Amino acid sequence: MNPEAEAKAPPADEEATSAGPLAFPPVAARGGGAAAMRLIVPLQGIVQGRGGLVLGSLIPCALFYFLQIYLKRNRSSPSPSSSSPPADEGELPGIVRTLSRASLGSARSPAAVSSRAVSIAKSSDSAAYFVGYKKCSEDPYHPLDNPDGVIQLGLAENHLSFDLIEGWFATNSKNSWFDERQGGLNINGLATYQPSDGLMELKMAIAGFMGQVVQGSVSFNPSRIILTAGATSAIEILSFCLGDHGNGFLVPSPYYPGYDRNTKWTAGIEVIPVPCRSTDNFSFSIAALERAYDQAKKRGVKVRAVLFSNPSNPVGNLLQRKLLHDLLDFATEKNIHVIADEVFAGSTYGNEEFVSMAEILNSDDEFDRSRVHIIYSLSKDLSVPGFRTGLIYSFNDQVLSVASKLTRFSSISAPTQRLLISMLTDSDFITRYIKVNRSRLRAMHALFVDGLKQLGIKCVKSGGGFYCWADVSQFMKSYSEKGEFELWKEMLDLAKINATPGTACHCIEPGWFRFCFTTLTEKDVPVIMERFKRIFDSR
C-alpha cells in the first residue's frame, strides 16, 4: 500500500460517493426486484402449503430438477481464482470446497480473502469522485502559495471558528489531564482501561452541550448516551442493533453518501432511497415513505427503520414539527424504528427553528419512545472531526445495552475524552463559541449563496449545515446523469473546484450540487465565483 495514496484518500465519513455517477444500484435493484417478486411471492405461498400439498410438492420438485441440471452443467467449469471467491461462496459450501480442493496442489496460491472483503474492495472501484479528493490533496489551493490550486467544496468540515478552538487549546489543554484533588497528573484516568462506551463525565458534558445547542428546547439525559468513535460508527452500531443482515432502512434522498457504507459494509443493512423532489424543496412526505416501504416489502426486504438527517445533508433544510410527528406515527404503524441524524443541530444559521426528535417525544406521551434513536457528534457543531467523537442517544434500554457492548470496537481514547471534558465544561468558552460560530456560519452562507445568485444559480432555501444545495442544471449539456458528471468533471479539471454532485447523494434529478463553504475565507468566495463564471459562460 502506498502511504502517499493513503494520505490523499478522503476522510472516513466525508467521501463524496461510493457509487459511480452512472450507476444507481439500489434503484436498479428495486426495479428488477419488483418483477422477480411477482414470481416469488405466489411461489412462497405455494411452498407454505397454501396451494395444496400436492401442488406445493410438485413445484419445488421441478425447481430442484432444473437446479441439478444447472449444477451438473457447471461442475466441469474451471475453478475460480482463489483471490476472488464467488459471491455465493457462503451459500454453497459443499460445492466451493470441491472447487478449491483443485487449487490446493499449488502451495503458492494467494490466500483468499472473504467474499464480503471482495465486495467492500470493489465498492470504491466505481467511485469516480475520489479523484476530486485526490486532486485537492495533491494540488491544494492557497491564495498566496498556490493560487491556481484546486479548491475543496466537497468536504463538510468547518474551519470558520478554528481560531477559537486554537485559542482554547493554547491556554487550557495542558490542564485537562491534571487532577486537582490529586494535585498531579491523572494517570489512572488516562492510561488505564476505561468503560468502552465513554466516561460518564464526558456524557454529562456532551448532554449539556447538546441542550445548549438546541437552545434549551429539550434537555438530554447523559445515561441515554453511548459514545462512539464518530457518528460513522454510531450509525454502524445502530444498524447492528436494529436490523439483521439483508434488512433495509428507508432513507429520504438525496442523502449523505456515507450512509450506504455505514449501514451496509459490516452490518449488511440496505439503504432504501425515498426519492424527494425539488418541487417539495427536497423534503420527504409520509406518502413517499409509504411507497418505498411497500416496494421494499414486495421485494421481500424487511424494513426496520427510517434514517434521516435533520438539518438535512446535503440539502440543508430543517424538518417541520408536523412532519416529525407524522413520521413517528408512520413508524408506530409499521412497527419500525426512527433514526434522527442531528449532527448539524447546532450549525443552523436561518431564522427557522431546529426541532430535535427528542423535543417531539417530550411534547407527546403517546409515542413509544423505545423506537427513537438520535445520532450526534462533535465533528460538526464543535468543529473537531479529528477528535472522532460521536454518539447514539437512544430511548430504548435494550439498544443502549447492546450498543454499549459493541463500543468495544469503537472506543474513544481517554486523553481525548479528558480534553473534551475540559473544553465542554468551560462554559464561558462554549457559550462564546456557539454564538460566534453561528454568526460566522450565517455570514458565510449569505456571502456564498449571494455569489451563486449573481451567476444565476439558485439554492434551496436552507437553515443549517456547512453547504448549500444548488441547481446548476441549466449549465449541463444534457439533462441527465451523464450531463451532471461532465459538468462535475469540467468544474474539477477546468475551474479546479471539487464539489459533490447530486448523483453521489442519490438525487433523482440531475444537475444539483452540494457546495461546502465552511473551509473558505471571505476572500476565497470571489475567486470561486470567477472560476465558476469562466466555465458557465463557455456553456
Add this chain to the structure above:
Amino acid sequence: MNPEAEAKAPPADEEATSAGPLAFPPVAARGGGAAAMRLIVPLQGIVQGRGGLVLGSLIPCALFYFLQIYLKRNRSSPSPSSSSPPADEGELPGIVRTLSRASLGSARSPAAVSSRAVSIAKSSDSAAYFVGYKKCSEDPYHPLDNPDGVIQLGLAENHLSFDLIEGWFATNSKNSWFDERQGGLNINGLATYQPSDGLMELKMAIAGFMGQVVQGSVSFNPSRIILTAGATSAIEILSFCLGDHGNGFLVPSPYYPGYDRNTKWTAGIEVIPVPCRSTDNFSFSIAALERAYDQAKKRGVKVRAVLFSNPSNPVGNLLQRKLLHDLLDFATEKNIHVIADEVFAGSTYGNEEFVSMAEILNSDDEFDRSRVHIIYSLSKDLSVPGFRTGLIYSFNDQVLSVASKLTRFSSISAPTQRLLISMLTDSDFITRYIKVNRSRLRAMHALFVDGLKQLGIKCVKSGGGFYCWADVSQFMKSYSEKGEFELWKEMLDLAKINATPGTACHCIEPGWFRFCFTTLTEKDVPVIMERFKRIFDSR
C-alpha cells in the same frame, strides 16, 4: 441504564468471560453438528444431482411436503413477543411477516431490536465472572484506605511503569500538539479529518517501537500498518476481511476470552477451540490443529484462519521457531490464514527468545506471505490501554486495503495520535522505558510465582505476559468445572481476590487459574499469599 453499573463493568477487552463456567457451547455444538452432518452431507450430494435426477428430485419433494405440514400446523400458534424475534427471522421473512402483522394492531408494542442484538444481549447473561469485576470496582483494595477490599488479579493491565509514563506526560505532553515549523498549535493536524487508518507519522513511530521491542530481530514496514481503536477492533476487522459469516477460526485453547466476542459479535466468525494440555505445557501441536480442522469440516464449518497469541494469553509461554514454521506449512496446505496476536511481544521477562511471525517470514522466502497477519497494540507493551491504539500488520495488500476502509468505524482520535507520535519518537524515553519495564516485570513475576510456590502452587514455565497460569486443582473439592467454579467463588467471597478461572479461557482441564500481577506493588504480594493460604488451608 444506570451510570454506576456502567462504570463498574469490566473494560472492553479484558472481561473474564462471556460463557458461563458450566457451559462449553462450541464443543457441544461440534458434537451435535457432527451427527447432523452425517445426514446432511449425503443429502447435499443427492441435491447436486449425484444420486441421479429422479432421486434428486424425489427427496427434496418429500422434504418440502413435510415442511408444509409443519408450517400448516404452526400457522395458528401465537405470535412471538416482538421484543425477542425468533432466531431464524431472517431466513423465513414471509412467514415472520405474517406473524408480526398480527401484533401491528397494538400501536404501543415495544419496538423490536434485531435478532443479532438479542443474541449479543444474551451473551453476558451467563457471564458469572462479571461479578468479580463488579466487586473489585465496588470495594477496591487499598493497603491503607481499604485493607479488606477486593484485590484484582483478573485484569491484564500493567501499572509497574506508570511512574515513567507519568513523568513523560508531565514534562512533554504539552508540546505534542505544537508544530515547530509553524511556531504554533497544529490545529489542522488535530481538529480536521485525518486518514481513518491512522497518521503515517504514527505508523512510522510504532513500526520503530515494534522493532525495538523485538530487539531488532526484524524490522516492520509502516505501510503495512493499519491503525485501529485497540487490538479488539483489529481482530474484528480481520474477521471481516478473512472470513464470511458462519466461517470459523481455529484457536488453541486456553485462549483469551475476548476472542469469542471479537470474532463473533459483528463478523459472525466462530471460534473453534483447539484443546491444549498441561502435559504439553499448553502448547498446541499441528496434529491438534489438524484434528480440529477435520472436525470443523465435518460439521460443515469452513475454517479460514488460525488465530493464536504469542506470548500466549493466558498461559504466558512463547512459541518455538519450529512450531511457527510448521504452522505456516499447515496454513499453506489448508489454504487458510494465520493471525498472530503479538500484543505482549515486548512484555517478556524470561531468558527465552520471543520470535515474531514477521521474523519467520523474513527467514524463509518459500512461504506465501499474503496469508500472514499480525495483531499489535500499545495497550500492553506501552501500558496505555486507555489510549485505544491497536493495529493490523498484514502482508496481504488486499487485506490492507479493505481493513483501511473498515477503520472508518474504528479510528483513533488525532490528539491521541499526536501525543503518541511525540512519546514514541522520544527515543531516550522509549529505550529507558522498555529496559526498566522489562526488569520490573521480571522481578514481579519472580516474586509472585515464588509466593505461589511456597503455597504449593505450580505455574507453567512462562516467558511473557502480565500473568501466570497456575494449577490450583489440588484445592478443588471435586475435579470438575463445578469444583473450579466453587473455588473461584470462594477466592472472591472469602479471600476477596478476583482471578480468571481456566474455564473462562476454554481450558479443558479444570483447576487452572490466570493470576495477573502487574497492577500490584511488591507489598501487595504477601497480603495476597496470606489470603490464599487462609482458604487453601481450610480445604
